[in-house]
Amino acid sequence: MSMIRVYKRAVLFLVVVLLLPVILLIYLTFGSDAIYEGKKQRDLMGFTDREARLADRVREVEQQNQMLRRQLSVSQNQLMNYQNSLVMDNETGISLINENGRPVRCNNPEPEVPKCEVIHVSIVCAGYNSTRNVITLIKSILFNRKHPLHFHFISDGAAKTILQTLFDSWSVPGVQVSFYLADDKLKAEVAWIPNKHYSGVFGLLKLLLPNTLPTFLDKVIVLDTDVTFATDIAELWKIFSKFKSKQAIGLVENQSDWYLGKLWKNHHPWPALGRGFNTGVILLDLQKLREYNWSQMWKMVAEKELMSLLSTALADQDIFNAVLKQNPYLIYHLPCEWNIQLSDHTKSHALCYSEVSDLKIIHWNSPVKLLVKNKHVEFFRNLHLTFLEYDGNLLRRELFGCATSTPNELDSKLVAINEDDECYEFRRQGALVLRTHLYYIDYDYTPSPDDVTLVAQLSMDRLQMLEAICKHWEGPISLALYMSDAEAQAFLRYALGSETLMARKNIGYHVVYKDGQFFPVNYLRNVAVRQVNTPYMFLSDIDFLPMYGLYDYLKKATSMMDITVEKKALIVPAFETQRYRLTFPKSKADLLSMLDMATLFTFRFHVWPQGHAPTNFAKWRSATTPYKVSWESDFEPYVVVSTNITDYDQRFVGFGWNKVSHIMELDAQGYEFVVLPNAFIIHMPHAPSFDIAKFRSSSLYRKCLKTLKGEFQRDLSRKYGIKALKYLSVER
Template identity: 70%
Template sequence: MKLTLTKALPSSLSKVIVLDTDITFATDIAELWAVFGKFSDKQVIGLVENQSDWYLGNLWKNHKPWPALGRGFNTGVILLLLDRLRRLSWEQMWRLTAERELMSMLSTSLADQDIFNAVIKQDPALVYRLPCFWNVQLSDHTRSEQCYTEVSDLKVIHWNSPKKLRVKNKHVEFFRNLYLTFLEYDGNLLRRELFGCASLPSPPSNQLQQALEELDEDDPCYDFRRQHLVQHRVHLFFLQYEFLAHPDPTDVTLVAQLSMDRLQMLEAICKHWAGPISLALYMSDAEAQQFLRYAQASEVLSARRNVAYHIVYKEGQFYPINLLRNVALANTQTPYVFLTDIDFLPMYGLYDYLRSSIQQLELSHRKAALIVPAFETLHYRLTFPKSKAELLSMLDMGSLYTFRYHVWPKGHAPTDYAKWRTATVPYRVAWQPDFEPYVVVRRDCPKYDQRFVGFGWNKVSHIMELDAQEYELLVLPNAFMIHMPHAPSFDISKFRLSAGYRGCLQTLREEFHQDLSRRYGAAALKYLTAERSL
């Protein structure tokens, strides 16, 4: 791909820095960009000399590398003057060189690097020799030590050994610590203009700035409104994920969000749900690296390729729960989504049951939300029921309860658990205030309202909007999920302890009602009436 950049990148782009993904910058990249100013009229490519003996051709008997100028050059860091390369017909130049060499070499050993070197061997005037500290190459047998013992200010560390961090180098601990420091660095600091870069704000930045300026800092709910405007860094598909070429028309993805303190739920959910999963994880940069190590060490998680992990990096003082849900929802592939929470275990076989229900109820031709009834246990160790009959028996024995019946019955009472006990076919229920069931809907359902952060009303508002859009609410007779016990979150503690927190939530609820009335007109008045009658 590096060879094709003159053609692949926009013709208006005159120069570019090309980097391998296994490098660590130890300086401001603006310093490297400034090196373009040192190129002569003929120089078009900036490269650091190769620090291994590869191109000298003496590594083993009959070793025959591609032609190179002396030790050759490493293409882990490249400065390309695209406009000059285009004028030189670069596309034709490298192709002709490659085709000629392939007559005898048959294939490349080091991909694009071999071809760049063959072209430079033919015309040495093309290359600007970058100082070695711009690409310190750490492999087992290199001359990199000569570079970093002579130079105190190393700029770019390149882990170009196939063994990466496990390289046999006597100074490897120094470099590994540099790398780990970078990984655990707060990435939000990198977004600030630490080096005084003058840049014109884009229109979205102007809009954000205007919205921030319109906030009243004396508003008791200022912190809530400020959180809603935070623009988080997001790393989509953090780990390998296998995309579906042609998703099944009844396929459904489990959608949830979590933070580091709920990580222990992942393996259990993967054992209960065989289908695709989309998760948004709220983490710091350091926690993201801990998660990476955790996922790689887990036999269950490392064996799955249909779980999409999206990191939303921490910023602000509230947990952006509905932003996280929207990130996980927006990056699903299947036609349907199961909107749940990470502390619930779905019944065994729920994935297949939902797919057959979607087909039988012809969800593609109707606006409906399928409700999966929620239960809970207070036991950390639970023999998970294998059937509805077994669940009902545990319910009668008192080892299971209907979800939140003792603290928040309004949240799930409209599911009508009494009817569910004997139901054999899906049944319709009506929306009621504070209803917040877990549902299966089409992927194009309304987004969650992101003004709700932390604890409270984040799911209630979503179900209300589904109802405003005239979704049928259908309870599935043979589906269930069980909430597993855990310590209360920081946000629920704040909600319980702070009257100001609860007051702001009430203010946000009223504003949501007003917005709903504007969007849906008279049909939305019932929500306001219901709210005032409580």
């Protein structure tokens, strides 16, 4: 029996059952007068037997009607059960019927993704700011995932540097990362397509994935950077198993009227099937697309449509839709909850879900992002912000039962530390690799041959110093910011709201995420130093304000003294004030006058004079030319050096010996210390840091610092031999 015939018989049966009581009611109601008149005539004519037979027939029909109603109730329940168990053909939408004319039941559950199968995800990410969106997306995936992941990034050089550093320092088990550089050669394959979308040429690179990704990869999930997962990505991955023989692209229908051409007068979108499809979430069967010669397919369609449409408005999405219009067999219709689109023109998303718990992926596909209008936008926004501020360190959980990672260098270091050591926490902090997001805000600067970068580090409690430093130093700055994920968002809001900071594109903000019990001051300095792209750098601290014009002065000084060849460290004398409001000196003469009036002091003169005494401030007062000074114990000046110097020693955390150890090693390497006669910086007052409070109150803190000092000096002796013996003798 054919499928259509069974369906028609079922419908006919229901129609008969439903209409029979209605016909009977009409007959009994409107025909009652006729029956009464007929009865009188029959009485007159003696037809009493017929009347009796008719009454019996009416009673019989009523009994049948009651029986049919009971059958109808049973049939409706059975029909609902059948509908819930039918297997639907994705291409036709018609129920599949077996050879006996019965619906095929789904007795077998949908196949699950094997426990340790690797899920492959591809993302196009270019530029500095887009990496922030990517990390929020990655967090939402990691939070829900139960499988190993392999991320494939199509990126430019800036995004690759940022993401490579982030994933290396994050060290999430069961996560692999590969990069495919979007160089001029790759971009040339789509650069011929005029594109009005703000994504530019990078918005077209998804078209190249079948040929760009490695040939051993046969399927991949492709995501925009502005999506947030609310479920396990494996649920999306297993939909590949539903693809029919020719289907190669899984997409969700577009939830706006864009491709219907009704948004405004003379709106001419690219051709599409119905409402078209959104490409924020794509399932790509790479193997099939390669067999179909995808590259040739989309290029022919694009060339044809560009003859009349001239450019794309929605980048790759326009071309995908035009290809699917001509080749509808390629498409698999993803359920709409896999791409809830919150664009400016979205109208039909409310038809996609009845409860917000039904959604799988939120897509912020609007230039205004979180400001879109939607009745559930608060729920969506809160979900997005949850992952935005979620502590990424908590996502370093192992995948049990899957051999997805091997012990790294950090694991070996931590295992080697004796947990019974009273200085264990110090050693552990010194060994940690901290999750680092370089260039957290857009950066655009090309250095000059004599350029100097100011290097500093800070935490949230020193954030107020940024604007003041920018007003005193117009040159490039490299900053390492030690913050939690939530604090990083607060910093971003602060920076984006500051006209002073937003006017500068030559500041590299490098966020190092909090982990451990101590402030990793030297770790932060190393992060900031490694991102310097100028020949020279000024190693300072965030609570110092440079004198006006120091940037230009240092550029001249470094070029005149050729500090790279001769291994010189130029000292910028440091002073301090106890006043929160200070009329900043405009010249050396002003500063000397303020020193005489005790408005200013040499730095740490009252509590730590040996830190800067070798600078010889008495000589500096009258000096007009640079002069050399010798290293002394505990010397920790602020210096200008070339960028190829040694790293800071990361065993020193919190307060104490972090700069002292670095200057000591520069001395061991043969650096000359030269004081600049017309340069100065001034330390501004602030509340004591948490680490200095611990140093002052904890005898164990001071004991461990002394232990670390001794170990550093012994290491220095082994590294530099006889030249380093003086450091041991001076200490004694």
